[in-house]
Amino acid sequence: MKTLIDPEANVAQLLHKSSGRAPVTLLPEVLFGTGVADGYYPYDSQVGTVFVAFNPRGVSAVGHGDDSNAFESDFAERFGRSIYLTREPNRVLDRQIRSALNAETVLHLPVDFRGLSDFTVDVLRKTAEIPPGEVRPYSWVADEIGRPHANRAVGTALAANPVPLLIPCHRVVRSDGHIGEYSFGEGLKQMLLEGEHVNVEQLEENANSGRRYLGSSSTHIFCYPTCRNARRITTKNQRWFPAINKAVDSGYRPCKVCRPHAA
Amino acid sequence: MSNPNSETDARLVRQLARNVDETFEDLVRSHQDRLFSGIRRLVGDPDLAADLSQDTFIRAYKALSDFPPSRIRQLKLQGWLWSIALNVVRSNARHQSRRPRQSQLSIEIIADARHQPETRALNSTDEKWLRGELASLPNHQRNAVVLRYVGDLSYEEIAAATKRPIGSVKSDVHRGLAILASQLKGNNQA
Numbered sequence: 001m002k003t004l005i006d007p008e009a010n011v012a013q014l015l016h017k018s019s020g021r022a023p024v025t026l027l028p029e030v031l032f033g034t035g036v037a038d039g040y041y042p043y044d045s046q047v048g049t050v051f052v053a054f055n056p057r058g059v060s061a062v063g064h065g066d067d068s069n070a071f072e073s074d075f076a077e078r079f080g081r082s083i084y085l086t087r088e089p090n091r092v093l094d095r096q097i098r099s100a101l102n103a104e105t106v107l108h109l110p111v112d113f114r115g116l117s118d119f120t121v122d123v124l125r126k127t128a129e130i131p132p133g134e135v136r137p138y139s140w141v142a143d144e145i146g147r148p149h150a151n152r153a154v155g156t157a158l159a160a161n162p163v164p165l166l167i168p169c170h171r172v173v174r175s176d177g178h179i180g181e182y183s184f185g186e187g188l189k190q191m192l193l194e195g196e197h198v199n200v201e202q203l204e205e206n207a208n209s210g211r212r213y214l215g216s217s218s219t220h221i222f223c224y225p226t227c228r229n230a231r232r233i234t235t236k237n238q239r240w241f242p243a244i245n246k247a248v249d250s251g252y253r254p255c256k257v258c259r260p261h262a263a
Numbered sequence: 264m265s266n267p268n269s270e271t272d273a274r275l276v277r278q279l280a281r282n283v284d285e286t287f288e289d290l291v292r293s294h295q296d297r298l299f300s301g302i303r304r305l306v307g308d309p310d311l312a313a314d315l316s317q318d319t320f321i322r323a324y325k326a327l328s329d330f331p332p333s334r335i336r337q338l339k340l341q342g343w344l345w346s347i348a349l350n351v352v353r354s355n356a357r358h359q360s361r362r363p364r365q366s367q368l369s370i371e372i373i374a375d376a377r378h379q380p381e382t383r384a385l386n387s388t389d390e391k392w393l394r395g396e397l398a399s400l401p402n403h404q405r406n407a408v409v410l411r412y413v414g415d416l417s418y419e420e421i422a423a424a425t426k427r428p429i430g431s432v433k434s435d436v437h438r439g440l441a442i443l444a445s446q447l448k449g450n451n452q453a
Contacts, residue, residue: 007444014447015412018385018393019300023313026299027291030317034324036287082288 028084032056038079039086040071045101045165046195047188052097052166054089058110059097062163064184078162079115100166103132103196111163119147123157130171133196134226134258135203137175143261151175159183165192177207198226211240213260215252222247227258268415272340280332283324291320294344301345301414305352305405307394315355319348345410345424396446403427404439411436 031037038060040053051071053061060079063071068085075083088094093110100106109128113121122145130136138151138158147153158169164183170192174180179200182189190200206212206225215222216233222241223230241247244260254260271293278286298319303312323344327335385393397405406425410416418436422429 007447008440011440011443011447012412014385014389014393015304015408018304018390019297019413020303022295022299022316023309026295026313026316026320027288030291030295030320030324031288033317033321034287036284036324080285 028086031082032084032086037082037084038075039089040075040083041086041088042068043097043101046103046192047165047184050101050165052163053083054093055112057112057114058093059163059166060112062165064164064188097166100168103192105131106166109166111167113162116160116162117157119145119150119153120157120160122147123154124161124167124169127158127161127169127172128167130168131228132168132171133198134224134228135171135173135179135193135198136224136258137173137177139175140224140259140261141172144259148261155181173203174207177203177212179203206240210242212243213241213247215239215241215247215250220252221255222252222260223255224258224260227255229255229257268341276336276338276340279327279338280335283327283335287324287327290323290340294341295320297414298344298348301409302348302352304393304397304409304413306355307398311355315348315351318351319344322347322351339420339423341414341416342420342423345414345416345420346426349406349424392447396443400439400442403431404435404442407432407435408439408443412440 028037028039032039032055035055035057038053038055040051040061042049043052047064049064049066051061051063051068052059053063053075061075063074065071072083075081089097096106096109100109111124113124116124123141126141126144138154139148141154141158142148142150154172158172159181161167161169161183164170170182170189179186179189179193193200193203203225211225213222214225214227214230214233215238216230217237217239221229222239222244239250239252241250241252244254247254275286275290275293279290295316299312299316302315302319303309306312306315326347397409400408403425407421410421410424411418416424418429418432421427421432421436425432427435
């Protein structure tokens with residue numbers, strides 16, 4: 001045992017004493033850098049504050065409401081990772097998120113799809129292609145991804161959408177034309193669609209009266225009624241069809257933009 | 264060894280072998296203070312030390328993700344982490360002009376966390392003296408002394424981390440400490 005006046009023991013003690021705590025930012029930065037934990041940031045949206053979670057793979061979750069503790073615990077439970085409140089993500093991702101929340105077209109938004117089935121990912125990628133202000137039925141998504149008749153499974157996949165609003169599952173409607181359910185609530189679905197200038201009242205009216213497809217008597221092309229091409233058809237040229245075979249029998253062909261499929 | 268750190272490490276290694284992602288946060292929590300303190304003594308600057316600590320853990324994570332469970336179970340965690348840290352410190356010294364931070368998503372913890380007063384374990388005179396004297400030691404002695412007394416590593420762990428024979432490690436620790444002590448004596452007399 002060395003005495004306290006032993007200079008070597010003094011130096012050893014000094015060294016030992018010199019150790020301190022790591023900065024509090026170290027743990028979250030490490031966990032974030034490895035993808036073991038995510039960051040999140042609150043954004044304004046048409047439906048109020050939403051929390052957008054992200055990691056180096058892209059956006060990973062969107063939560064609605066203003067209770068950040070609830071969002072953190074829901075996130076941990078669903079994804080098994082911790083999450084930390086951070087500043088906004090990098091500029092590119094930040095701009096993509098803001099555009100998507102403003103119902104602007106966003107290309108190549110990176111999304112962390114880990115943990116989802118291939119089918120669900122196909123459904124979500126396809127849904128991401130639906131432009132703002134337009135809607136497509138579940139059956140359209142099912143047909144487009146090569147799984148006709150999987151309407152119900154498409155509904156289930158959309159309910160599992162980890163990033164509502166960013167992947168616009170609110171633009172997918174029931175195959176009978178009614179707007180149907182939404183993970184944030186049916187009222188919010190209507191609000192979001194109206195915010196994108198979709199005439200929801202008209203959609204419901206069409207559904208009730210069996211008007212599914214809108215054709216133009218001048219071009220003999222038929223569309224989903226919210227397709228940007230359908231919206232340009234003048235009132236006197238509008239021809240409504242209850243089913244695709246009726247349109248085809250009348251000598252109409254499907255629009256190449258909205259690609260109507262049999263419901 | 265019945266040192267509590269090595270018991271924790273043995274538990275961490277068993278859990279890492281089962282699931283790296285679920286265990287990694289515990290690994291960082293249990294090693295970050297010693298690793299950061301040690302790196303800080305090696306490089307002097309606390310901000311740089313924070314960056315290098317982050318790099319060390321991220322490299323460790325990548326390696327662990329690639330290792331089969333059988334290899335993880337063989338790990339002596341503390342020595343292994345320090346062998347990564349020493350590489351990170353060395354390659355930083357080689358590229359003197361370190362690039363500015365490029366955390367992919369520029370994470371910064373908001374609120375007061377970032378502005379907490381720095382924990383000051385030493386008074387500024389001791390701090391300055393220690394920093395200066397450590398900087399003037401030869402690399403292998405500085406590494407050995409810091410790993411032994413700041414990182415709390417055993418001679419075996421230091422030998423593993425520095426890839427030097429245990430005899431050399433012992434003499435590095437003793438010589439390094441002796442040089443610091445003689446400087447301290449000189450300093451006090453001055």
